[in-house]
Amino acid sequence: MLAVLVNGALGRMGREVLKAVSAESDMRLAGAVDIAASGENVADIINIKSDLVVENDLEKVLADKNPQVVVDFTLPDAVMGNLRVILAQGVRAVVGTTGFSKDDLAELERLARDNSTAVLIAPNFSVGANIMMRLAEAAAKFLPQAEIIELHHDKKMDAPSGTAIATAERVVRARGGCVKQGHPDEREKLAGARGAKIAGVRIHSVRLPGYVAHQEIIFGGLGETLVIRHDSNSRECFMPGVILACRAIAKYNGLIYGLDQIMG
Numbered sequence: 001m002l003a004v005l006v007n008g009a010l011g012r013m014g015r016e017v018l019k020a021v022s023a024e025s026d027m028r029l030a031g032a033v034d035i036a037a038s039g040e041n042v043a044d045i046i047n048i049k050s051d052l053v054v055e056n057d058l059e060k061v062l063a064d065k066n067p068q069v070v071v072d073f074t075l076p077d078a079v080m081g082n083l084r085v086i087l088a089q090g091v092r093a094v095v096g097t098t099g100f101s102k103d104d105l106a107e108l109e110r111l112a113r114d115n116s117t118a119v120l121i122a123p124n125f126s127v128g129a130n131i132m133m134r135l136a137e138a139a140a141k142f143l144p145q146a147e148i149i150e151l152h153h154d155k156k157m158d159a160p161s162g163t164a165i166a167t168a169e170r171v172v173r174a175r176g177g178c179v180k181q182g183h184p185d186e187r188e189k190l191a192g193a194r195g196a197k198i199a200g201v202r203i204h205s206v207r208l209p210g211y212v213a214h215q216e217i218i219f220g221g222l223g224e225t226l227v228i229r230h231d232s233n234s235r236e237c238f239m240p241g242v243i244l245a246c247r248a249i250a251k252y253n254g255l256i257y258g259l260d261q262i263m264g
């Protein structure tokens with residue numbers, strides 16, 4: 001049984017991870033940690049049989065419960081501190097928390113290797129969203145021009161989404177350079193009308209209540225268009241990717257960036 005500890009267990013994603021891990025027959029919830037915890041029972045949070053209590057001292061819980069993998073869905077300001085503690089103990093980490101800089105990633109690669117362990121960071125754990133990016137890469141080799149529309153709930157603070165940026169970068173890489181879009185002499189009568197430009201690809205961000213996370217890549221060719229669309233309709237969609245990563249990470253050392261890396 002793979003022993004998995006959930007860090008950020010009281011958060012929206014952390015609660016989903018508690019449910020997902022406890023539903024797997026080859027995994028067991030080894031611990032639950034959240035900085036805001038004050039003795040909550042895991043059984044009450046996710047309606048399962050469990051003696052686990054959510055605790056707030058990650059270092060102590062790691063020492064007491066000895067997990068093989070920690071899943072971290074906390075907050076950008078907290079995650080590097082958490083990972084320094086986790087990796088120093090030689091424990092593997094599966095991370096959905098966002099907001100890493102290039103320097104952070106270099107430090108994590110070093111920390112993981114120095115402690116003979118691994119950290120997998122996936123900005124998007126949805127299997128479907130990762131396949132969407134692969135399909136976009138494949139299409140970009142043949143269809144010369146693409147624009148991206150990403151649509152999210154209105155609580156999202158950043159625009160464009162990280163997934164849209166990553167998709168644009170992959171499309172450009174697959175084309176071997178900048179993608180031509182629109183008329184060379186086009187001009188915006190209203191600033192922003194043509195969207196933002198990332199790596200030469202136009203991205204249009206929609207923010208409305210009712211959406212979760214959605215993206216379309218529209219490819220235009222001679223007399224044809226191709227639309228690749230992905231919809232995340234609930235946070236559950238991230239869980240198959242998290243479970244996949246928990247199982248796969250035992251085989252790795254160092255930093256693995258992106259779910260795509262372990263999807264075969």
Ligand SMILES: NC(=O)c1ccc[n+]([C@@H]2O[C@H](COP(=O)([O-])OP(=O)(O)OC[C@H]3O[C@@H](n4cnc5c(N)ncnc54)[C@H](O)[C@@H]3O)[C@@H](O)[C@H]2O)c1
Pocket residue numbers: 007008009010011012013014033034035036073074075076078079082095096097098099122123124125126238
């Ligand atoms: N990679 C993905 O596929 C994916 C998908 C959705 C969200 N996210 C990211 O996951 C993160 C969490 O999102 P959320 O919606 O669950 O947020 P949330 O605010 O609902 O939950 C975060 C939880 O982390 C806890 N926390 C904060 N600092 C902590 C610390 N030092 N130690 C332990 N716990 C701590 C908070 O108390 C809170 O319960 C965000 O960065 C978000 O962008 C990633």
